[in-house]
Amino acid sequence: MKKIPFEKKIVCCLLALAGLAGCSGGESLPELATVTGVVNLDGSPLPSANILFQPQQGKTAFALTDENGKFELMYSQDATGATPGNYTVKISKEKNPEEPGNELLPAKYNEQTTLTADVKADQENEFQFDLTSK
Template sequence: MDGSPLAGANIIFQPQEGGASFALTDDNGNYKLLYNANTVGAIPGAHAVKISKEKNPEEPGQNLVPPRYNDQSTLTAEVKAGDANQIPFELTTKK
């Protein structure tokens, strides 16, 4: 975010049909989506994307990521079947 990796952020990829995939970013802002406990990845196709990070996970409600990337997100991603998809997101706190 703002040019630096966002560690510990929650990412959700929600396809138009089917179950969502989830990830938690590492210290470098990288992530690997999980469809479920046994399946890595996401359903191929278009996804709505939400990214959030609580200021204090013990006290939910103070999101460090602006609403335009989570509750009011317009982020999207296209997951291609058979590809090693790498989909980065450039987040800014400024409008």
């Protein structure tokens, strides 16, 4: 029996895994653009805020800001980004996460949002939302 070099075994395993990943049976993803940004409230980063980018048609992209107010949109649990196009943006944060419906931000940023974003194809899209508590 002929012995196969270790390097060839590794390459074969990687090729097999790549083939399996392409055959997951899941839906194929549309073109996605990278979308990142930062949310500030009254000049300070806003941590743990929920971000929704809602298109006229199609799937809503979502994110949660980190401790520095930064976010990266997710198209799904497994894919980052958003489809190119125009979005209505909703940002919300509960004063006390244990008491739902206790919104910290004014309605003009969520339920009656005035925020919009235009996501462009083939480029990184970075947005900054400077919110005020008034």
